[in-house]
Amino acid sequence: MAHVRVQAGDFDVGRELDVLTRGRRDVGALASFVGLVRDANDGHAIQGMTLEHYPGMTESALEDICAQAHARWDLIDTVVIHRVGPLVPGDRIVLVGVASAHRGEAFEACEFIMDYLKTRAPFWKKEDTPEGGRWVDARESDDAAAERWKG
Amino acid sequence: MAHVRVQAGDFDVGRELDVLTRGRRDVGALASFVGLVRDANDGHAIQGMTLEHYPGMTESALEDICAQAHARWDLIDTVVIHRVGPLVPGDRIVLVGVASAHRGEAFEACEFIMDYLKTRAPFWKKEDTPEGGRWVDARESDDAAAERWKG
């Protein structure tokens, strides 16, 4: 139902998405999202960042988010992979993939998982800037994005 | 700005998406969609299908849809690949990938391109069913999905 991994190393997007559809004939739609490290954020130049997380809780939080998505939409399979540790601009951070019969559900569930991951999964980014280390502030826009799935 | 291809052969999702981000440090979000052939549609068992298209117009229609997306959102790069000819259940049909700084824009533009492709690009599906060939009917739900981007 859901593949969740937290790892230091990179992931192969094509291979990970392939797992959701390989050997199946009922998947009509595969929506996915990859988040990457940018070289600028909130007006700061970013040389790199370190992703800290809460081992154990991270995995269960991601599994819970996927379970909520499966309960809410008619999904066939989901994958969430999130990296931790030091990363540099251009590096992949996160992959979310959702397989479903129809595209509307796949897109919605993929956005839902990203919005909930951003506001509920225990990861924290510390950016390396020319002025020194800087913990990234949570964004109100991320809270607002997650709020729209309620009600 | 936009990579558009119409081809008979399969595509490598990972490699095609990689083109949108490789060597860049300004992409924060990569949203993508893959459409696949299902073994059932509208209550019919599907053994395979043939995708017919209008060579020349297809490519320009897809390029126009991507250009509309680039005009509407702040996008870094887009890719659309659509297969034609005979396909069987499990085969990939279409890939849409959108790279942007932020995830909201990448998701919206990816959905927009799919909705417009479904209603404006000259492709037609003929399904092979146990009862014979069957041209797929256009769906009102696809028209409705495309309509929401107006106004």
Place this chain on the structure above:
Amino acid sequence: MVTLLFFASLRETVGLSRDQVALPAGTPTVASLVDALRSRGERWSEAFAPGKSWRVAVNQRMADLATPVRPGDEVAFFPPVTGG
């Protein structure tokens, strides 16, 4: 002369994928071209029957009944699209 193209189920109904025709007299439009096609026989009147859903492109751009047609144009007829 204009080039006519037919795709998908419409192609099967008229039994033709490509044709060259002389333009109707006057200031021809898609509408007058379709009127001329309907008079070709049963398959044609069926393909373009009132209430039948079809689309038209002139020179590979979506068009409608009022779109003018000029010598050398490529006019394509097809059912609503179903790709993706």
Place this chain on the structure above:
Amino acid sequence: MVTLLFFASLRETVGLSRDQVALPAGTPTVASLVDALRSRGERWSEAFAPGKSWRVAVNQRMADLATPVRPGDEVAFFPPVTGG
């Protein structure tokens, strides 16, 4: 005893990533635990100052001030999350 964990900027403020403490008397909650932590000194009162935004999880599930804390629990404090 309960296990305390601290993450990210909150970990840096208190200068500690992990601790073991005895539970406050009575029917301890996250609130009474935080009251006890605040009295540890300046870094602690700063980390948990009124209006300071922090989150708490008990046994790896999101919790709040009213959540009861029992012997053997794992109580984690951290700033709002910023993954993805």
